[in-house]
Amino acid sequence: MDAGTGTGTGGGTGAGTRTGAPPGAGGRRKGPRPWVWGVLTLWVVLAAALVPLAGKLADVQEDEVVSYLPASAQSTDVARVVADMPGGDTTDISVVYHRDGGLTADDQAAAGAQAREIAGRFETVGGLGTPAASADGQTLVFNFQIAESAGEPGDVVKDVREVTDRHAPGLDVLVGGPGGTDADMDEVFSSIDGTLMLATLLVVTILLIVTYRSPFLWLVPLVCVGVAEVATRAVVYLLVEVGDLTVTGQSGGIMTVLVFGAGTDYALLLIARYREELRRTERPFDAMAKSLRGCGPALLASAGTVVAGLLCLLAADMNNLRGLGPVGAVAVVCALAVMTTLLPALLVLLGRRVFWPLIPALGSTPRVKRSAYARIGAYVVRRPVGILALGTVLLGALAIGTVKLPGDLHMADSFTEKPDSVVAAQTLAQAFPERASQPIAVVARTERADEAQRVAEDTQGVADVARGRSADGWTEFAVFATDRPESSGEEATIKRLRGALGDVGGAQAAVGGSTAEGMDKHSATARDQKVVVPLVLAAVLLILVILLRGLVAPLMLVGAVALVWAASLGIGALVFEPVFGFEGADPGLPLLSFVFLVALGVDYGIFLLHRMREEALSGTPSDKTVVPALTATGGVIASAGFVLAATFSVLTVLPLVMLVELGFVVAVGVLLDTFVVRTFLVTAASSVLGRRVWWPGALAKADAGAKGPDGPDDPDHTAPGGREDPSPMMA
Incomplete structure (x- = not known):
């Protein structure tokens, strides 16, 4: 059988096409069977309960910070400790005042008044604090730590x-800092579901x-x-x-793409x-029953590889990746179900x-033409x-592009269009090149807080240490580095802080903050790749071995899709910065x-x-199976691949760089796999290997002429060759 175009229940396309039993034979009913109404009733009841x-x-x-951090990282521990303190996690914001040519006295007076209004309106940690002024007199910044009791970060x-919008002409007032960035990120995520749903629906329609x-x-x-x-x-909810499942805006968006992409693919193949x-x-x-028997196993294997691969993400340390595994698996299972x-019930x-108007009449002969895939196969x-060598070299050359993959994506570069928080960060970086404007967050046990503070102050690269809240046996510090945020200098300071504070016995000190979070994400992602990638390969390979009953063919397919992945990532690396203007790649x-x-892709x-x-089981010699197999599967799989690529490309319309990059790489990879690897490389490799492609299965020993339910002795079996390309899109 093949994926929706196979022939396990009948054959031919000419006048001799089988038409089944005569009408009314055996007294069988002509209307839908009871199971059709039963299935429809079941789904109506389920829908009413699930909506x-x-x-x-x-x-x-x-979409809190912890949701996108490694479970075992120090920065995650800091975020959790701070969130549990009285007042909860703080919303750390920087209010930046800037005027080209220098701030006037009125500007400074207005900035001070607004800062006092903000400090009076919200419960803050550490009060108003001392503002920082740039050496050129053009920029003034007030830093606030606003307690969680003041409200959600986005609302704060x-x-x-609303307070800072009241300012004189020519004065730029920007609200940034981690809290501003998180609020802008939340606003984006809140709009993703609706935007993604409408865009995906339009594309699929x-x-x-x-x-x-x-x-x-x-x-x-x-x-x-x-x-x-x-x-x-409903199931994910x-x-x-x-259970302990984390659902983020990222996983929710990918979930929708998987449902539409995989579901539409399965529909195309079955129809x-x-x-x-x-x-x-x-x-x-009866036609539907034969269709389900014919393409059902291939659809199950297809869904099984995706589910197995996604569930391997449960071994990841990153919270958002670990949560994506079950969410994506549920999407694929529900789509298949x-x-x-x-x-089938609705179609019957x-x-x-x-x-x-293209009704397939009983006994009709479909258009027969020489398919493009028949010509390609020949x-x-x-x-x-030659084709195998050329294709492998081409994809290998594209894969080399991965060496140009931009560095890790900084928080300020996470948006395709710069919100106020990003502009504020850039303004601060220019105004204060000599020091960080965002603190490094440190927590330590209160009984060892004094010693921890002294050690932090003595650490190379630290400009200042401000003591914060103390509660539940923990004390919070704000450590300012001499280097700007997310720079290599600040990262070196964080490493030294972690080493020095780790030597303070009993302090249980942990170092966090936005830069430390980025460092921990990078380390955790590197670790996750070493763990998850072999698991995915092993799971997919096992399913292929069971389905294809051999070892060479599964290894060939897995190697091919791995090469596609490397080539797709290489293409992304070549266009992300020069074409899209992205400053980095998501870890x-x-x-x-x-x-x-x-x-x-597999x-x-x-x-x-x-x-x-x-084809081989039907008696076709091994060296003759390639062309009819490619001819039969080419059109409908090309349509399915195009649909899947199009649904993933919908992610590129979203305003988050990480989702744009993911959508681009996966869409390009699916197209490469559909139109290059499957059409040319796998076909060429199978032709070169001949019967050896099925090793060590029985088909590798001799050309089959097999008997039984899959062979020519099956009374319902007709040799699969000779079909027209069934895809309307490709006709």
Whole structure:
């Protein structure tokens, strides 16, 4: 069988096409079977119960700093200790006043009045404090630590900005600092769900209309995708409530893309097979049953590789990556469940007329033309070694581009358009090049706080140490470095602080803050790559070995998708900075893109190799299976790959650099896999290897002519070759 275009239940495309039993034979009913109504009723009941739960997912979504930090990092410990102190976690903001040419006396007076108003309106830690003025007299900054009791960070920053919006012409007043950045980030995440849903819905709708050329058919898979999205959101919400699952704006956005992308792919594959079966089977119910038997195992294996790959993220140390694993797995499982139950029921209920105006009539002969994939396949098998070598060199050359991948993405560079907090950080960096304007956060046990403070003050690179709150046995310090934030100098100071404070016995000191968080993310991501990547490879390889019953073919597919990942990341590295203007790459990009491209990309190889295996089992010599397999799977898989790439590319419209980068790399990788690797490289490698591609399985020992349910002695089996390319998009 193949993914939606296989032929395990009938064959041929000409006048001799099988049409099944005569109408009314055996007294069978012509209407939908009872299970159709049962499935529809079940989903109606489930939808009614799940819709209210799905609406609650946004309420449990977490986008706090801890949600994106490593579970075992010092910066995470600091964030948790500070959050548990009286007043909770603080909203640290910097209010920056700047005028080109120098601040006037009126500017300074207005800035002081606004600072006093802010300190009086909110509960602060350490009060107003002393403002810092730049040497050139153009910039003045007030730093505030506003207690959590004052409200959510986004609300606090909004209120502060209402105060600072009242200023004289020519005076720039900006609210930045970690709190300002977090508020801007929260605003972006709050808009992601709606923007992403609408954009994805529009893209999928257009592609389905173009694919099916029908005024009705596109609605059926689209409705099913919507049901799958509701089911996914409801199940994820329940997992959050009953378990320790972190759902962030990042994982929520990726969840939606997976539901739409994977769900639409499964629908394309099943509908293509169903339409084919309708030409030779009288009743839609029977045609659908044959379709599910034929392409069901391939769909299960496809979903299984994605789920297995995503669940490997549970071994990650990064909280957001570990939470993404189950969230993404639920999305794929729900998409598969809906597309193999609700979609078949709706199609059977609607009958052949749902395909109008291109209705597949019983016994009809579809258009027969020489497929582009038949020509490609014939060309590849004539020059397999040269094509394999050329393609491998090309992808290898693109992979070299990864050496130009920009450095880690700083918080200030995380937005595609610069909000006030980013402009404030840049203004401060120019005004105070000699010292940091954002503190390094340090916590230590209160009984050893004095010694910890002395050690911090004596550490090289520290300009000042301010003592903060003390509660629950902990004391908080604000440590200012002599180097600017997120610079190599400040990172060196943090390393020295951690080493020196670690020698203070009993202090249990930990060093955090925005720069330390970035350092910890980088270290944790490097660790996660070493752990998760082998797990993903092993899980996907195991599923392929079970499905293809060999070792060489699975190794070939895994090696191919790994090469695609490296090439896609290399392309991203070549365009991120010069074309998109991005100053860095998200530390989690290599790992996330690897998981998605290996788990998703291997699917199309599964469909091609599985079809080749079916050809071999039908008696076709091993050296003759490549062209018919590529011809049969080419069109529909090309459509599915294009849809999947398009849904991931929707992430590029969002205002967060990390999601834009992920969407770009995965979309490029899916297109490379669909149109280069599967079409040329895997085909060429299979042609070179011949029967050895199935080693050590039985097919590697001799050309099959196999018997039994998969072989030619099966009364319902017809040799798979000779089909037209079934994809409307590619016709």
